[in-house]
Amino acid sequence: VISQAIMSVKESGIDEFQIDLGHVDFFRGVIEEAGIDENSAEQIRLLVDEKNFAELELLIAEKDIPENLKELLTKIPTLFGEDDILDSAGRLCNNKRSLDALANIREVMDILEQRGLKEYITIDLGLTSSLKYYTGTIFKGFIKGLGFPILSGGRYDKLLCTFGTQEPAVGFCLGV
DSSP, rough: HHHHHHHHHTTTTOSSSSEEEEHHHHHHHHHHTTTTHHHHHOOOOHHHHHHHHOHHHHHHTOOSOOOOHHHHHHHHOOOEEEEEHHHHHHHHHOOOOHHHHHHHHHHHHHHHHHHHOOOEEEEEOOOEEEEEOOOEEEEEOOTEEESSSSSEEETTTTTGGGTTTOOOOOOEEEOO
């Protein structure tokens, strides 16, 4: 699906763009490991998504959680770049959910590399979604000079339940 998203952007005549790739379970795993309640988790998620470092640091400082998890939570918005960011993030977390998410991103990156599309991808572990139905890989596409994504998508295995069927799903939307 990410390959199709890239090809759709290229087909529209845009050659210079970037797809930020993340995984919701990286963030969710860290939140669970820290034992953070749902309300606080949503506040933290919003600050991470906005890359609001100052407010995030203040909020995390108030939490009664281990220092290593405070450090990790405040670093999440900075965990973006090339493949090596997955190794850095893996050294910072100790929970299976987050580590499994990193492994899944590696698998996706391998597939995109095999298809010759890796040049369009940047990993962003601070990419969190405002839609709670995402269950795995998420991505957003950007072009220079535009202050909002031109596309977004991801894995949402539980969304179709609301329409009466239990099926895994993945997709994206492209803004026109």
